[in-house]
Amino acid sequence: MNEIELGLTDVLILRKTAISFMESVGSSHIQFEIDPIILDLNQIPPPDDFIIQVVWNSSQNEILMELPSGVEYLENFDHGWFIKGNQVWHLPDWTSVDRSWVFSKIQPAQLPFLLTNILPDMINRKLPVYSPIILESQEAVHFHIYEFGPDAIQLRVNVHVDIPKRIPGLEGYLLDGNHLYPGPHPAHLNDFLSKHPEDENGLILLQGEDIPNVVAQIEGEWKRFTSGDVQGLLQAHPIQSTIKLILAASVQINNGIGQVTATPMLKVEGVQMSAAAISRRLKPRLQYIRNGSGWIAVDDLRRVGIGVMGRAVNGLSLDNVFSLGAREILERGGYRLEGPWSKIEFPEFNWPHQSSTPVLEHLQFLAHWGLNGGVKGDRSFGGVLF
Incomplete structure (x- = not known):
């Protein structure tokens, strides 16, 4: 007996053909054996409430693309078939790449790429995907170097978030509610803002040890969120780490x-x-x-x-x-x-080498370094240096 592997589309067509044929010739003349599960399937258009949603599980620190409750992906058939109960539906533009994103663990560092590249592509292909997390182009915070001198720095700081938090493993971004902003580590940011209130002109004055603490941040993670004469500030107050x-x-x-x-x-x-x-x-x-x-x-x-x-x-x-x-x-x-x-x-030794006055330079070398030694030989210097 020869067996061939069929996709679900072919199975449903074959089922329909078999049932129609039995109805036309009579069940007494021909019999088909159809698995009760296959026989009971009801193909429908994708339901309106079928939406694949991006979720951040904060307790497990996982980024997931979740199917609605009760919906399963038919793994053993051709791409794009889903089932709930006895109802099945097909997404014709579904690809193996889509499957890899939906059914693989997504690393937090991949979230910006998912939001800016993968989801828009899926939406363009009319796939029912949705993310409550919105990636904002505006920075969570922006530092502007207003003025600096040998003993002080003045900054203007614009904050665009309320209660920012970090997604572990996702560097350079802050989550505020459902909005994801480019931004520095919230612990450093919150500590800085709590210790340095603005004056009546909206400026923050830094003196003493506060200067290198902020310069170190601007030299590192805060640099991409800072404007003004950044290079001038780093040259005026260098962190000497070598x-x-x-x-x-x-x-x-x-x-x-x-x-x-x-x-x-x-x-x-x-x-x-x-x-x-x-x-x-x-x-x-x-x-x-x-x-x-x-x-x-x-x-x-x-x-x-x-x-x-x-x-x-x-x-x-x-x-x-x-x-x-x-x-x-x-x-x-x-x-x-x-x-x-x-x-x-040590300072350079300056060993006497190929000198026209070897005896003199040898004695000078010994004297300079406080070493015992001398010259043994006759006036023609047929001896040794020691």
Whole structure:
């Protein structure tokens, strides 16, 4: 017996043909066996209340496209058949792409694409889809840099939402009721607005530590929601994040003989400064310290190893000045110099090399670095340097 696979459209046509044929020739002359489920099906136009709806399940943090209650998709037949009870209907423009969106878990980050691309395409093909969530083009909040100087910033902030909340996994958007707006993280926004009320001119004045806190946000997530001289502000109040704790060696010349010492230093954007002095500026609840025109985050200082009261995070005194021996100088380090710093930096050695006066330069090198050594040989220099 040969079997062929039929779509539901063909099954319904075959059922109608079989029933019509039996009625015309009489059931005593021919018999067809039709599954009672197939026999009972009633094909109807898509019901008016058949609407596939976009839903955000906040408790599960899921974006779903839900069928109406009691409606099922006929998975084992050709695309676009739905059933409720014994009633079936067909959406002729239904595609496998539609099926993948309706019956797959939609990630929160996909919601804007769903609202701007997928749903409009489905609606254009007359598919019964609806989203109560409306994607707005207007931003939830807009920051305008009104004025700034060395010690203050003035902002104008326009807020277009009432009770914004975040959909976890969807960055850069806020949900306010059923309206989805481009916007920053609501926790940071609400904290900022609660701490900085507007003055009578609708401006917010920022001073002290409030400056780097806001500059860090404008440099990051808030940048796309900010207008005015953004680049000028970031240059006037840079967040100096390229920092590292080093042990910096240096040479002090006394009576022509060098003494090499190493001191813990903080290197900020390539410039060295006393790590101990920076450490003593740290106070409880302090988030940033001023460094020239820029700012350094206290969290970054802790990250590289700087603690409080002149000490590293491991308790080592940052006031330590190490006097280096010959081996430590020549090997540029040693176990005694180990610590929380990322590296030990030495000045250039300037080894005597292919010199016309090798003896003189060798002796100068030894004197400069405070190293023992000398020259052994005759006047024609048939000897060795050591």
